[in-house]
Amino acid sequence: MDTKTAWHEHVRPVRPFWHPLWAGVALGLVLLLTFIWTGHGLGATGATTRLSAWMGLKMAPAFTAANPYLGPMVDNGHPLSSWISWQVLGVALGALASAFWAGRLRVQWDGERSIGRGRRIVTALVGGLLAGFGARVAAGCTSGLGLSGAATLSIAAFVFLAVFFVVGLLVTRVIRGV
């Protein structure tokens, strides 16, 4: 073994990813369990939006309280004390446990080898900005609106997913982000 490799790269063997069919069945059952238990599906940007409201309150309280979008979230108590915040914390813990157990936990700038670290930081930041803005317009993201909404046969979810895939295909042809 190369003595220069870090401990976490060779301590646990890298396990293969699940077959997409079984991963999809498992994801569908987790989503169904969430519907049965809570009455709604899974999400992500509900938590980042509340995190934004909380950070806004810490850094610019007057602006945040007066803001017509973030203000109401702050009025209803601590913006982070909501179901979706716990759920995203759970996602972090579940992903960490899975990546560690399967030997896939590795600290890295993914995309550094392909396009360079500086450029990768720019594409990640710009991509996040676009997705963050878009998820607020649609009141949901790929998880909350696309996945969870489509399971309820929501019209908005199918429109979102169709535009999402077509635009993703087109933009990938023009820009290499990773």
Added chain:
Amino acid sequence: MLPFNDAGMVSGLLCGALFGWVLENAGFGSPCKLTGQFRLSDWSVLKVMFTAIVVAAAGLLVLQSLGWMEADAVFVPSAMLAAAAVGGLLVGAGFAVGGYCPGTSVVGLFSGRLDAGVFLLGLLLGTFAFAGLYGPAIESLMNAAEVMAGDTLPDAYGIPAWALVLGMAAALVGVFVWGGRFERASRGPVTANEAVEGAAP
């Protein structure tokens, strides 16, 4: 009668942990695997998402048919089609450029990817930008093209739910067959070893 409508910490942490566990095992912490869908060389995103949608939709339909759950008992997003289309456009572009969607960026960060942390920072900035610009113009865009007849395809257009689920299941077979062909004609799906090494030049 289902659902239980629990809004507590335990259900949030547990459903979230299972969600993150499955996403990481599907390979969805890796930006080169995720964007492989748009390069048409790795169809895992469509295969996994579409399978999950069919399984969850069929499960809800069964529960409703058995009378264990009311038809309108679970949350359904409003049919604001302009908002959904503009949001899909921006999230799709953000996914192609940034390599993640909001949920998978959390998985990426917690499998050690620092670029996913930058994507999450971008999400917060995008939210602030939206909040700063929020006003009558954005509100009227978000309320445009609303379907008044109902929020779901069965409610608005009278298509039976079972027919939709069957149709989606048939389309799912097509996704696996056609996706498999595209994968064999290109470099193919990103393996776990390749994902751990990071996106290749």
